[in-house]
Amino acid sequence: MFRHVVLFTWTEEATEEQRARVATELGRLPEAITEIRSYTVGPDAGVSPGNHQFAVVADFDSADDFLVYRDHPLHQAVIAEHIKPIVASRAAVQFEV
Amino acid sequence: MFRHVVLFTWTEEATEEQRARVATELGRLPEAITEIRSYTVGPDAGVSPGNHQFAVVADFDSADDFLVYRDHPLHQAVIAEHIKPIVASRAAVQFEV
Numbered sequence: 288m289f290r291h292v293v294l295f296t297w298t299e300e301a302t303e304e305q306r307a308r309v310a311t312e313l314g315r316l317p318e319a320i321t322e323i324r325s326y327t328v329g330p331d332a333g334v335s336p337g338n339h340q341f342a343v344v345a346d347f348d349s350a351d352d353f354l355v356y357r358d359h360p361l362h363q364a365v366i367a368e369h370i371k372p373i374v375a376s377r378a379a380v381q382f383e384v
Numbered sequence: 385m386f387r388h389v390v391l392f393t394w395t396e397e398a399t400e401e402q403r404a405r406v407a408t409e410l411g412r413l414p415e416a417i418t419e420i421r422s423y424t425v426g427p428d429a430g431v432s433p434g435n436h437q438f439a440v441v442a443d444f445d446s447a448d449d450f451l452v453y454r455d456h457p458l459h460q461a462v463i464a465e466h467i468k469p470i471v472a473s474r475a476a477v478q479f480e481v
Contacts, residue, residue, distance in 0.1 A: 290424060292389055292439050294475045327387060329479030334447050335454065342389050342477035344441055350431050357432065378391045378475035380439035382426030 288324070289347045291356070293379040294339035301373035306330065306341070309373075312365045313343060319361050322352035339378065346384075353381060385421070386444045388453070390476040391436035398470035403427065403438070406470075409462045410440060416458050419449035436475065443481075450478060 297306055310328050317326045325346040331338045347353045356362055394403055407425050414423045422443040428435045444450045453459055 289429070290426075290439070290441065292391060292441060294389060294391060294477050327479075327481040329387075329481060332386070332447060332478045332480060334451065334478055335476065337476075339475045339477045342387070342479050344387065344389060350429060354431065378436045378473075379432065379434075380391050380428045380436045381431055382424075382429055382439050384424040384426060 288384045289350050289353050289381065290384045291343070291345045291347065291353050291379070291381045293343045293377060295341045295370070295377050296339050296375040297341070297373045298375045305369070305373050309341065309365075309369050312369050316356070316359075316362055316365070320356050320359050322347055322355045324348060339376070350381070385481045386447050386450050386478065387481045388440070388442045388444065388450050388476070388478045390440045390474060392438045392467070392474050393436050393472040394438070394470045395472045402466070402470050406438065406462075406466050409466050413453075413456075413459055413462070417453050417456050419444055419452045421445060421449075436473070447478070 313328050317323045323345060327344045329342060331340050410425050414420045420442060424441045426439060428437050
């Protein structure tokens with residue numbers, strides 16, 4: 288399995304509606320991008336200090352399938368329209384599991 | 385399910401042996417900490433630029449079980465002996481899935 292992880296912090300100006308919209312829009316991608324095997328997203332639970340604010344963990348059969356997702360027009364549209372306007376920082380790793 | 389994600393970058397001085405040792409030592413924790421439901425670790429695959437260098441994704445039944453793991457002496461020993469000496473930056477999120 289090939290696992291993709293990305294963590295975000297949001298700008299101070301990001302509204303609660305904008306933050307929630309990211310989860311909603313990303314959550315639609317598994318219906319459209321058949322290479323996705325598992326897709327989990329959510330805001331930080333607030334149990335540990337100093338955390339980032341939002342996580343995506345997505346599983347694929349292979350690195351090639353991850354690249355289909357990464358570069359998919361629907362994914363890129365969510366990034367451009369809903370993530371980039373409110374992102375402050377981003378950390379990502381892809382790894383074989 | 386309660387999912388814990390942490391991403392690291394390492395210092396430039398970190399040796400390949402030290403980086404590999406982190407994976408080895410963390411990989412022993414699921415045998416010792418029974419609250420862990422799923423545990424995946426690994427170095428970044430190198431398919432996307434600008435990534436962090438190492439990921440941990442761990443699943444638990446609850447936030448309370450995550451806290452048992454987070455504060456467990458064996459986990460804290462791995463952090464103190466193998467992670468802290470080579471960590472440059474850390475990003476983490478815990479979220480309900």
